[in-house]
Amino acid sequence: MALARSGATVERDRLRASFDGVWGDLAGVGRDPRSGGYDRFSWTGVDLGLREWFVAEATRRGLEVEVDRNGNQWAWWGAPADGAVVTGSHLDSVPGGGAFDGPLGVVSALLAVDALRASGLAPERPLAVVNFVEEEGARFGLACLGSRLMTGAVDAGHALSLTDDDGTSLADAMSAAGHAPEHVGLDEAALARIGVFVELHVEQGVHLALGEESVGVASAILPHGRWHFCFEGEGNHAGTTRLVDRHDPMLPFAEAVGAARRLADEAQAVTTFGRVRVDPNGTNAIPSRVDAWLDARGADEVGIVRLVDDLRRVAEEAAAGHGVRLTVTNDSFTPVVEFDASLSDRLRSSLGAASIAAPTLPTAAGHDAGILAARVPTAMLFVRNPTGISHSPHEHADASDCVDGVEALTVVLRDLLTESLEVVSDRGVPAEAAR
Structure with a gap:
């Protein structure tokens, strides 16, 4: 210059x-x-x-x-x-x-x-x-x-x-x-x-x-947007609760993280779960709730919406498999x-x-x-x-x-x-x- x-x-x-x-x-x-x-x-x-x-x-x-x-x-x-x-x-x-x-x-x-x-x-x-x-x-x-x-x-x-x-x-x-x-x-x-x-x-x-x-x-x-994924399970003792009896929201959340990366790669977009809040956030406690925020961006608005819809379906199936309730809300979307x-x-x-x-x-x-x-x-x-x-x-x-x-x-x-x-x-x- x-x-x-x-x-x-x-x-x-x-x-x-x-x-x-x-x-x-x-x-x-x-x-x-x-x-x-x-x-x-x-x-x-x-x-x-x-x-x-x-x-x-x-x-x-x-x-x-x-x-x-x-x-x-x-x-x-x-x-x-x-x-x-x-x-x-x-x-x-x-x-x-x-x-x-x-x-x-x-x-x-x-x-x-x-x-x-x-x-x-x-x-x-x-x-x-x-x-x-x-x-x-x-x-x-x-x-x-x-x-x-x-x-x-x-x-x-x-x-x-x-x-x-x-x-x-x-x-x-x-x-x-x-x-x-x-x-x-x-x-x-x-x-x-x-x-x-x-x-x-x-x-x-x-x-x-x-x-x-x-x-x-x-x-x-x-285009880019933010979505709030709320996984609600059942809090319990980490040592005394059998695996088969657990409704751990961290597990479907973990599956959602992996799926977000895979789907973004397929769509040539980018996704990030960069903010997570865990309740009660104790080392020896099974979480009762996980709140996670997804950031999704790409060149195509329709592609981003489709990606998030696909991720929601994956997360819903994972949540159901663990007896966990999932709600997804769109916090913002900018075309x-x-x-x-x-x-x-x-x-x-x-x-x-x-x-x-x-x-x-x-x-x-x-x-x-x-x-x-x-x-x-x-x-x-x-x-x-x-x-x-x-x-x-x-x-x-x-x-x-x-x-x-x-x-x-x-x-x-x-x-x-x-x-x-x-x-x-x-x-x-x-x-x-x-x-």
Whole structure:
């Protein structure tokens, strides 16, 4: 990647120093010193620290901070108004997650504002940097919760009733953090303020790592969903209960895990049972219940649905064979998301004019940009991940590539802030209320 402008080396050195400083201030929040991973869950004390960091960084830049009815934070350059250019990402993480998934987009957006201001830009429309709530779904089980609520893709009452592993509801967690849950839900006023949304994110895969370029433009998000498998058996003593008398829900669950892998291989998809809750979770006790959550993704929506249906049948047969009851519910399903073609073309054009080569690539990871795409023109930039590892402490992006990402985002935002926004599409309420 090369930028054709005078003083590029000096500017990059300054940008690298700025990136290191802002990134360093954020790096310790929610980090487990033993594993190096991050536990950044919404509406917790750690989350409060992240939100305070966001406000401090915005205030340092003279940006006006607002919190919308769903708890998403907005930092405004210019008076808040409809049709703004919006960028940003999220600050929360999966359990034991990496440092870059989400925060890289927020940090890069703030640094892009710095770069645009330093260049003397007088924007023709306002710009907002946004931090979305609960993108990962790590605490309440529903990914992209802040953007789903804002767009009406999930019912507010259903969302507020979601509980974490300790039984705390989203409504109670919000209240405890000082946010009024009665205002949660579809927010047409906030949506009207988004003329376009551009999210920068570390790539969660190896498309860029296999090539020569450090930045790419997203074409689409592949379909994906989450299903809750609940196996209910009979708890009993592990030592005194004969095998023939047992109704152990762990056994049909184990069969389901193996079947999920086999069926995914046959369908050229991916499936993961990554979250499991066992009751009573005692070494010398036969479980009475196993709750497990399946993540299924692939290139074809119909294929994913068929795969999960086949897995349900296998799991039902296994459960019946062990005298166990099985219920399966769909927590969420997101169809394929094709990003706004004219906006993506515009990104590639502005990057090309700045001598930045940016290949086009799809992703199987979900993002707030994918949820917003149902209502507003949306695009994504990816920054190279040298190993492709994500949702892990080993997630990484080289500092030089991160600087490339900030420079690319700056180029894109400059174009969108100074030229006519002719990419606005006629988009309606999402047909799928992901439940």
